Amino acid sequence: MRQVCFGIDIGGTTIKLGLVSQEGDLLEKREFPTQRELSAAFDDIAANMRQVLDSFPDAMCIGAGVGVPGPVLNQSLVRGCVNLGWGDTDVAQELSRRMGMPVKVENDANLATLGELWQGGGKGCRNLVMFTVGTGIGGGVICDGRIVSGASGGGGEVGHLPMSFRPDWPCSCGKYGCLEVTASATGIIRAAREFSPFKEMAEVTAKDVYDAAAAGDENARRVVDEAGAALGTAAAILGCVVNPEMVLLGGGVSAAGRALLDPVEAAFKKNVFPPCGNVRFALAQLGNNAGIFGGAALFFTQSA
Numbered sequence: 147m148r149q150v151c152f153g154i155d156i157g158g159t160t161i162k163l164g165l166v167s168q169e170g171d172l173l174e175k176r177e178f179p180t181q182r183e184l185s186a187a188f189d190d191i192a193a194n195m196r197q198v199l200d201s202f203p204d205a206m207c208i209g210a211g212v213g214v215p216g217p218v219l220n221q222s223l224v225r226g227c228v229n230l231g232w233g234d235t236d237v238a239q240e241l242s243r244r245m246g247m248p249v250k251v252e253n254d255a256n257l258a259t260l261g262e263l264w265q266g267g268g269k270g271c272r273n274l275v276m277f278t279v280g281t282g283i284g285g286g287v288i289c290d291g292r293i294v295s296g297a298s299g300g301g302g303e304v305g306h307l308p309m310s311f312r313p314d315w316p317c318s319c320g321k322y323g324c325l326e327v328t329a330s331a332t333g334i335i336r337a338a339r340e341f342s343p344f345k346e347m348a349e350v351t352a353k354d355v356y357d358a359a360a361a362g363d364e365n366a367r368r369v370v371d372e373a374g375a376a377l378g379t380a381a382a383i384l385g386c387v388v389n390p391e392m393v394l395l396g397g398g399v400s401a402a403g404r405a406l407l408d409p410v411e412a413a414f415k416k417n418v419f420p421p422c423g424n425v426r427f428a429l430a431q432l433g434n435n436a437g438i439f440g441g442a443a444l445f446f447t448q449s450a
């Protein structure tokens with residue numbers, strides 16, 4: 147009998163749910179809005195899981211791996227999800243009680259990193275660092291095939307590494323100068339806004355800044371290089387700790403491709419402890435499905 151597993155990514159507005167085979171095929175995927183009320187949200191998830199399972203009567207479902215936007219303890223207890231308006235919630239218990247199957251829970255960004263390790267850009271790695279560069283910076287750290295989530299579930303929050311590039315810029319976390327304030331799309335736009343032509347534009351996107359840099363605009367080039375330097379230095383710091391085989395860059399800004407990768411890699415090479423320097427840099431491959439694959443990987447690749 148074919149073994150399958152659910153990967154479920156609970157976001158602030160949308161829940162993504164997929165059924166994944168042991169071989170790594172995404173058999174079915176659904177998206178639906180996140181119900182505001184907690185028990186309604188879990189009832190909704192369970193109803194969708196049952197409907198999906200009904201279409202695969204020959205499959206044996208071994209569990210559900212769930213990603214949530216908050217710190218997670220013991221693959222079960224979520225310590226407050228600001229985006230969802232939840233307090234401490236035992237997500238594993240809520241779902242396993244409804245479905246009668248094992249449930250494991252992880253932080254969504256950490257889970258996306260595990261998904262990339264199993265079926266995406268990090269395939270074949272045992273040690274991986276990922277930066278997801280969008281409005282903010284998320285990501286995760288995998289050591290010896292396992293997610294580093296740490297003592298209070300805050301492990302792998304790579305966007306909040308303290309950096310020296312923008313010491314006066316506040317971060318959403320309450321600190322100043324985090325990696326995220328320099329190198330996220332938000333940070334790139336804020337830095338570019340100090341110069342023409344971006345100062346005068348009604349709307350600026352990170353892509354506008356990358357395009358201008360590619361077209362030879364020196365200010366845009368400086369902004370892009372500085373964001374790359376911050377990411378590359380952060381990768382070098384983690385490189386000395388984790389000594390990964392690969393560093394992956396994902397998120398909206400990774401659409402810039404080599405224009406993002408090159409300055410990051412250059413800054414990494416300049417700053418890394420040489421014995422940890424043999425690292426491949428690449429783009430993440432799974433996009434919005436990374437969390438679904440990561441959820442399934444919790445069961446297919448991680449022993450208890």
Ligand SMILES: [Zn+2]
Pocket residue numbers: 305306317318319320321324326
């Ligand atoms: Zn921060």
